[in-house]
Amino acid sequence: MALPSRLAQLQAKACEATRFAAKHGCAYQRSLVEKNKKYVVEPPTIEKCQELSKQLFYTRLASIPGRCEAFWKELDQVKQLWRNRKDLNVEHAGVAALFGIELYAWFCIGEIVGRGFTLTGYRV
CATH class of the missing domain: 1.10.287 (Helix Hairpins)
Structure with missing residues (x-):
């Protein structure tokens, strides 16, 4: 198979995947967040994210x-x-x-x- 035809085929598949993600992506994201609600920290602030990041880092460090x-x-x-x-x-x-x-x-x-x-x- 020639390279230009493979490139066109790959481009068509990428466009199809993009359309699928655009159509179903928001619903998937909402369902994923809803299923994992117990892991969401409220309120989602920068300070809370930094604190969680430090907790993860030092927890990993303590496990060494x-x-x-x-x-x-x-x-x-x-x-x-x-x-x-x-x-x-x-x-x-x-x-x-x-x-x-x-x-x-x-x-x-x-x-x-x-x-x-x-x-x-x-x-x-």
Whole structure:
């Protein structure tokens, strides 16, 4: 398929999506806010938003020691598995292999995205 026809097709789909969003977007937004009313803070002021932002930041900051502890526990488990690798069964080896493949796939996808969704690095 030629590039100009693909571009026209993509443009038509984008226009269709824009029309759909314009027609149904407000109703969707209203229903979403109504469903999640318990999370809305009244009155919605700038000061309240800044306070919530600080609460989120410091809550995340306070969770770092717990995350570090969990990381070191998992690392100790991996070390223990490595020490007893002769006792590994096929299931554990398969899970480890799938995890490695998943990491490699995410790396490859990240590289492709970083190059602007091109496989060779050259844009046409």
